[in-house]
Amino acid sequence: MKLKTSYIAAAVIAAVAVASPAFLGAYPLNVARSVMTYMALAISWDMLLRSGQISFGIAGLFGLGSYASALAVLRGGMDPFLSIVFAAAFAGVMAFALGFAILRLRAMYFSITTLALMEIFRIVMHNLDDFSGGPEGVVLPEVIFGGNSSALYWLCLGGLLITIGASWFFEKSKMHLALTAIRNDETSARSSGVDIFKYLLIAFVVTSTMQGMMGAIQVQSYGFTTPETAFDGNFTLLPLAMALLGGVHSTIGPMAGAVLLGIASEWLKLQIPYGHLIVYGVIIILVILFMPQGLVGMARRMIRAGREAGAGK
Amino acid sequence: MANKRNAAIVAALITAAVAAILVWRPTVLINGLQSAGLYASIAIPMGLILGIVHIVNLAHGEFLMVAAYATYMLCAATGMDPFLAMAPVAAVTAAFGFVIYKLTIRQALKSPELNQLILTFGIAISLTQVANLLFTSQTRKLSFDYVSASVDIGDLSFGVYKFVYIGIALLMIAGLKLFLTRTTTGKAALAVGQNPKGAAIVGIDVDKTYGLVFALASALVGMMGAVFITSSSIFPAVGSPFTMKSFCLIAMAGIGNIPGILGASVLLGVSENFLKAFRGTRGWADIVFFVLIITVILGRSIKGKKA
Numbered sequence: 001m002k003l004k005t006s007y008i009a010a011a012v013i014a015a016v017a018v019a020s021p022a023f024l025g026a027y028p029l030n031v032a033r034s035v036m037t038y039m040a041l042a043i044s045w046d047m048l049l050r051s052g053q054i055s056f057g058i059a060g061l062f063g064l065g066s067y068a069s070a071l072a073v074l075r076g077g078m079d080p081f082l083s084i085v086f087a088a089a090f091a092g093v094m095a096f097a098l099g100f101a102i103l104r105l106r107a108m109y110f111s112i113t114t115l116a117l118m119e120i121f122r123i124v125m126h127n128l129d130d131f132s133g134g135p136e137g138v139v140l141p142e143v144i145f146g147g148n149s150s151a152l153y154w155l156c157l158g159g160l161l162i163t164i165g166a167s168w169f170f171e172k173s174k175m176h177l178a179l180t181a182i183r184n185d186e187t188s189a190r191s192s193g194v195d196i197f198k199y200l201l202i203a204f205v206v207t208s209t210m211q212g213m214m215g216a217i218q219v220q221s222y223g224f225t226t227p228e229t230a231f232d233g234n235f236t237l238l239p240l241a242m243a244l245l246g247g248v249h250s251t252i253g254p255m256a257g258a259v260l261l262g263i264a265s266e267w268l269k270l271q272i273p274y275g276h277l278i279v280y281g282v283i284i285i286l287v288i289l290f291m292p293q294g295l296v297g298m299a300r301r302m303i304r305a306g307r308e309a310g311a312g313k
Numbered sequence: 314m315a316n317k318r319n320a321a322i323v324a325a326l327i328t329a330a331v332a333a334i335l336v337w338r339p340t341v342l343i344n345g346l347q348s349a350g351l352y353a354s355i356a357i358p359m360g361l362i363l364g365i366v367h368i369v370n371l372a373h374g375e376f377l378m379v380a381a382y383a384t385y386m387l388c389a390a391t392g393m394d395p396f397l398a399m400a401p402v403a404a405v406t407a408a409f410g411f412v413i414y415k416l417t418i419r420q421a422l423k424s425p426e427l428n429q430l431i432l433t434f435g436i437a438i439s440l441t442q443v444a445n446l447l448f449t450s451q452t453r454k455l456s457f458d459y460v461s462a463s464v465d466i467g468d469l470s471f472g473v474y475k476f477v478y479i480g481i482a483l484l485m486i487a488g489l490k491l492f493l494t495r496t497t498t499g500k501a502a503l504a505v506g507q508n509p510k511g512a513a514i515v516g517i518d519v520d521k522t523y524g525l526v527f528a529l530a531s532a533l534v535g536m537m538g539a540v541f542i543t544s545s546s547i548f549p550a551v552g553s554p555f556t557m558k559s560f561c562l563i564a565m566a567g568i569g570n571i572p573g574i575l576g577a578s579v580l581l582g583v584s585e586n587f588l589k590a591f592r593g594t595r596g597w598a599d600i601v602f603f604v605l606i607i608t609v610i611l612g613r614s615i616k617g618k619k620a
Contacts, residue, residue: 054427056434101611107426108369109610112560116603119557123603127596237438244431274449278442284435288428289420 017157021150029149033156033221035262037214040163041239042246042254044210047167048203050176050249052183053103056111058211058239060118063230065091065212066219067125070138073220075131080144084155084216091212095205103200106186115236122231137226144220152221159217163210167251170203179203180249234277238265241280244287247294256295341590343471345583350478353578354537356559357485357571358530364569365506365526368418371433373559374552375440376531380406380538381547382444385453388542394457395539403535410531414524422523437553444549454546475544485533486572502526506569561606564613581605 021029041058048055069087072078078086102113125132132138145151170176178199181189190196219225238261239254246257261280268276291298331342359373370376383405384398417436421429460474492499505512505522513519545551562581566573581602588598 052427054430102607104614105610108430109564109614111427111430112557112564113607113610115557116561116606120600120603120607123597123600127600240431240434272446275442275445278439278446281435281437281439281442284431285417285439288424288432288435289417292424292428 018154021153026149029153031263031266033153034266035258036156036160037218038238038242038262039255039258040160040214041211041235042242042258043163043167043251044207045239046243046248046250046254047170048207049243050170050183051179051200051203053200053204054111055114056236057114057118059231059233059235060114060121061091061095061208061211062215062218062235063118063125063227064094064121065215066225066230067132067138068212069216070140070219070225071132073140074138080220084213084220087216088209088213091215092205092209095208096201099201099204103197103204118231118236122227125230126227135227137224137229139224140220143223156217156221159213162213164251164255166206166210171251175199175202237277237280241284245283245294247296247298250296253294253296338590340471341586342583344589345586346479346579347475347582348585349575349578349582350476350480350482352558352562352581353482353575354478354485355534355555356562356574356578357482357489358533358537359559360563360566360568360571360574361489361526361530361533363563364571365502366523367506368429369433369560371430371556372437372440373534374554374556375437376406376410376534376552377538377541377555378444378547378549378552379409379440380535381542381551382448383535384539384542385455385547388455395455395543399536399539402539403532406535406538407528407532411524411528414527418527419520419523437556441549441553448549450548452546452548455542457543460543477540481537481540482575482578486575489571498525557606558602561602561609564606565609
């Protein structure tokens, strides 16, 4: 019975999300697109976090996807829509290759290496003047779908739904057990026969593909990018804060966090042009110190407490 | 025996490389050593925290930035020389570091390492953004005559001021060595770094030691922040690259090896300036450090696997 309600709720939300271009103006649609992009990144970051690996390199794969897509269109004459698929695959292949080296690393060494990789991608794009346009970046001849705001919205929504689907699959399949086992205790996971490297590699490749795809969607929707916008540290910081606030190790947590923080930051950007990001810093600190389970974790605990109180009567 | 011979070969190769660079492009070596001094003196306090408190403080560069802004305010208001401002700024940042430790990091000591990493990341963002709010992103600079002091040797003319950073790094290394091996507090800190539980059993107040080490490291960063503004302009994000660089240098030297940080800094500084010396590769100088960090981390992980 309960399961049915949550399916109906999900279907209603999805229907509203799909139909919203019909009743929203261009500006709210634009805000929605940025929220959805961050949401997809937050979910993908969390998917890898479920194995206990914390990546600081979201912006790296996002930027890589942006450039792969833009350059495929500009230098290879590829169809814009196809280039998004290409960019996602490219990010996935890169992650596969890199994964062999960096997935041996654990804890802070993994995190720092992902951050360093992101910087390397950025510097490479910055310096390959002839190929990537150097510091000036690349400008595409035209925006995908002629810049139709409804179409752009649906494209972004499509990317988000793929990410949600992947995350949901991770939650419901054997992946969930494997990743949780690795997170809780790697040694005992290994001794119970979990192929740790395989699952880490799958998670890393899948999440990187999502991040590359969102980067490609972003660049095709705006029609230009530069090393500094594609590899902007905010693409690491914001998703991280969103997932933490909402509650990690779940699909719904990062989604809730992204909606709250995404809309709040749009508003704050207008209120405090300089330094509105302080909200993110403070939220990260407060969540880590006082609410490590995030909003969703807290809500779950309250529901459980309420139910137990109800059962006691 | 084999190890000794390998070490001798490496030493000979390094000497030969240095000699070759010295003859061919002396400025590479001079600039390299000067930036090495700066890197090392910023990294050493972070190495102290990592070695004893075992926390990667991702807000390290931001502490430097806070100190730099404090010095800027003080010097701009009173016309004081930054070198004189070192003492008051160090006192302020020591208190600042201590408060940050007590309010945030102390609460997270028991939580997983990743939470600590994210926590200090959050602190870093908050500090940068507070600076953004207070000072906007505009760059600020104070200029001093002595910074442009230069020396001519034959055809070669180069600035000597930045050698002061090497001096500071050497002083820090010597001072910390004395502190950690000769004083009771220092020995206690070393013991806590090696084994907090054991140290607690023999009656060392671990929490107090952590607080003290944090304050001490912040004071050292504060001093560096004061000197830093003499040669660089400052803006809210000025410190963040130094966090990564410092971590890389510490990882290269090995955690707990403070003199090794200077050696690693020389390697980084010289290789960066080597690339900067050529027009074609100038833009790539920044990448040296990131390649270095990944090589070092991967190298260590492979070595660890074999052992």
